[in-house]
């Protein structure tokens with residue numbers, strides 16, 4: 201049997217992810233009870249476990265844009281963070297070809313620095329050289345549209361609205377070609393014109409040989425951007441297939 205020609209970029213193999221929440225039990229617990237617990241080597245009753253991802257498997261290929269959908273708390277962001285290597289797996293494995301970059305609405309930019317400094321630092325942090333940063337700087341600012349309403353790029357980020365900050369984050373991350381780009385709801389905060397630009401840019405990134413994952417509650421953004429969609433519910437994979445089919449089933453609440 202010959203192997204398929206498509207090149208796999210992310211292999212998720214029967215992955216389980218468990219969060220351990222400390223201090224979730226009732227009562228504060230005295231020093232005496234803590235000491236007796238330590239002596240008897242019992243587990244602290246105040247550690248609660250949240251089994252957020254339960255045995256998910258799939259393979260992503262180069263050039264694919266994959267949507268992740270599911271209700272609140274179903275495990276989408278957890279899955280992305282794990283692919284990015286930010287969360288350990290309890291069981292199973294995640295194998296990636298190339299460096300995954302997670303672009304979340306909470307990605308760290310520095311509030312007290314100007315937009316301008318954040319663009320430069322963000323690009324350097326992504327591994328661009330100072331010359332590359334200088335070359336791309338104007339494009340990034342223009343793409344973000346931050347200066348459309350005045351010279352905001354020279355003001356500290358804390359003066360930006362949440363939508364403006366999200367746009368700048370997306371623009372910085374999108375300036376580089378990523379092997380695997382993980383986007384968590386970044387498009388949700390931009391206005392219509394920016395969403396359109398972002399969708400176009402995601403399409404370009406795919407052509408530049410990357411794989412894009414997009415978590416969103418905006419089913420139209422998923423439809424417009426991704427040809428494949430994975431539906432997750434309570435940490436389990438419900439459906440994985442062509443976006444049209446999966447999103448329709450999700451909207452109707454029809455599980456296969």
Ligand SMILES: Nc1ncnc2c1ncn2[C@@H]1O[C@H](COP(=O)(O)OP(=O)(O)OP(=O)(O)O)[C@@H](O)[C@H]1O
Nearest residue numbers: 219221250252270271272273274275276277278279
């Ligand atoms: N840091 C954390 N500590 C403990 N539990 C967590 C943590 N982050 C998420 N969870 C739990 O893991 C489960 C999955 O959460 P996750 O954020 O991955 O869902 P989601 O599908 O991205 O949700 P949403 O659509 O609301 O963003 C939920 O039950 C949530 O309560």
